[in-house]
Amino acid sequence: MAGSKEIRTKIKSVENTRKITKAMEMVAASKMRKAQERMRHARPYAEKIRNVAAHLSHAHPEYKHPFVVKREEVKNIGLIVVTSDKGLCGGLNTNVLRLAINQMKRWESEGRGVGVTTIGNKGLGFMSRVGANVKSQVIGLGDAPHMEKLIGPVKVMLDAYVAGEIDQVHIVYTRFINTMKQEPVMEQMLPLTGDFLTVDSKTHAHDKVTASDVVQSVMQMGVAQGYWDYIYEPDAAEVVHELMVRYIESLVYHSVAENMASEQSARMVAMKSASDNAKNVIGELKLIYNKARQAAITKEISEIVGGAAAV
């Protein structure tokens, strides 16, 4: 029975691979749900901050925080690259990194310097391999993003921005559209762009605050007549700065949360197709194995019959 032993070992090894991919698929499916939930939970915070910041700018139209001031000349650019810690999630990281690298190349051909902050193992590995200027990094985020871990790396960028070392900050991550579809996107973070400082009427309606209409009208009256301002504790500049920093951090947090949801669903899909492939391969190998076995048995019988006839 030539080859049947090899076929058997091959079947075994494919079966083992399938067990792993199947398990990973199931793990990813359950993690995905949680990751999506986390992504949704991050939204109200960013909305509230935006509203507060919008109120602030109404109360203080003349005060401009550095984060909202657009710079004339953009010499250096900071890029935050959000990737996953682990692989085996299809083309997720490859797509994000490709987008990042293309943009970096374009910036560099325009004579702009690029500093990178990486979030996630894959991005760090890639960026240090290609020799990018990695200013800060964080890896090992686990299944849930924690603000605690993001503060440091983000502050590196914010400090560099305030100090004038970089004039723009962008972030690149994978946006979660649905389970089957994720898309790498790049967004500008700093300076904050136009729609940031407008009170979002949608979020107000969604607040379900009975008094919110009253608040709105009181505020508009106040703004129109210019007589109201906040009481600040400890002082205006500090409070505004804290608010801005938190807003940026919440944006980064949200991107990371979204990236994680994308990662899990991409992994689930990749593992599912791998399991399906393995299943097909096993079926085919079994067919070949059985054919070989059958052929061997037939051969043996015909030998016996032939031998008996000769006697």
Place this chain on the structure above:
Amino acid sequence: MATTIHLDVVSVEASIFSGVAEYVIAPAVMGEVGIYPNHAPMIAKLKPNAELRVKVPEQDEKTLIFVSGGLLEVQPGVITVLADTAIRGQDLDEARVLEAKRQAEEAMKHRSSEMDYAKAQAELATAIAQLQVIEKMRKGKVIH
């Protein structure tokens, strides 16, 4: 019926509290502030690791909400607390910055600390790639 004020406590990781309150006592950096309905608009920084005390209507006990710092915004009728999930502070944040930078430098120096994991992963990735190739071959009907 006593007048009430709407209170929202949100952190980046979850929405912590949303509902009406008779009054709220908040730990601002310069001392505790009590906020009743129709308070003047205010923004205050909150002390790290302190408790927000909320009097909910028709409850004798005050509800305690633990916040590790954040910002408080008062509008006539709405109070918004933007709670931090991490403990903040100038020195702490500074330490985090240094840590993030140091790690980046270290990663640039020696790049193969997680070799075993990478190896295992590479093997799996190869296995999957093989399966994909086989699949393609099968579709192309060039089996053996």
